[in-house]
Amino acid sequence: MGFVLERVDDPVPLIQRFSKFLSPTGVMYISVPNAAAMNRRLVNIMGVLKDVTDLSEHDAFLGHQRYYTVESLRGDVETAGLCIAKLEGIYLKPFTTDQMLSLNLSSDVIQVLCVLGVEYPELSCGLLAEVVNPERIFER
Numbered sequence: 694m695g696f697v698l699e700r701v702d703d704p705v706p707l708i709q710r711f712s713k714f715l716s717p718t719g720v721m722y723i724s725v726p727n728a729a730a731m732n733r734r735l736v737n738i739m740g741v742l743k744d745v746t747d748l749s750e751h752d753a754f755l756g757h758q759r760y761y762t763v764e765s766l767r768g769d770v771e772t773a774g775l776c777i778a779k780l781e782g783i784y785l786k787p788f789t790t791d792q793m794l795s796l797n798l799s800s801d802v803i804q805v806l807c808v809l810g811v812e813y814p815e816l817s818c819g820l821l822a823e824v825v826n827p828e829r830i831f832e833r
Contacts, residue, residue, distance in 0.1 A: 694723045698769070700756045708773035712826075718732070719822040724783060728760030731816045732786045734785070763815055770824055778825045782810040782817025 694711060695818075698704040701738065708723070715721060728746040737745045746760050761769075770777055783805045786793060798806075810817035 696724055696726065698723065698725050699759050699761065702758065704759075704769050705773050708770060708775065708824075711826075712773060712775055715826060716827070717826060719825070721755050723766070723777070723822045723824055725761040725766055725822050726757070727814070727817055730786060730818045732789055732818070733760070734816075735787070736789065746799060756776070760810050761820060763772075763820065764773070764791055766820055766822060770822065774827075775824050776827045777822045779823040780814050781821050782812070782814035783807075783819030783821050784817055785810040786818045802821070 694707070698707065701707055708721075711721060730745075733742065733745045736742050742749065746762070748760070750756055752760075760763075767771075769779055787806075788796075810819075814820055
């Protein structure tokens with residue numbers, strides 16, 4: 694499920710619905726925007742957002758109803774009866790989009806930001822979770 698859960702009224706039933714298609718050894722991948730991303734922390738400290746989980750006008754335009762943190766994603770997945778086997782970040786974005794574009798970064802720098810994002814999910818723009826049935830965790 695790629696960037697879907699932040700747009701639905703109640704994400705837990707959707708996760709449960711998709712979990713019914715998992716084989717006992719199956720894996721579901723879930724990606725969501727990260728409320729605690731470095732760029733959102735920046736605008737929070739600047740006073741643009743009161744809280745990193747607040748939605749901007751642009752978020753509303755995109756249909757977002759929520760942002761996730763590592764903890765809230767884990768909570769929804771566990772409430773749905775599954776667990777996160779692996780978590781990584783998607784793209785480390787240290788500044789706002791306008792600021793990033795103004796820097797005219799090379800593709801090498803963009804690639805490094807992608808690699809760093811994998812290693813630092815708590816600061817990345819997006820979270821990518823490998824979700825499995827709880828029994829699978831004990832098999833690894």
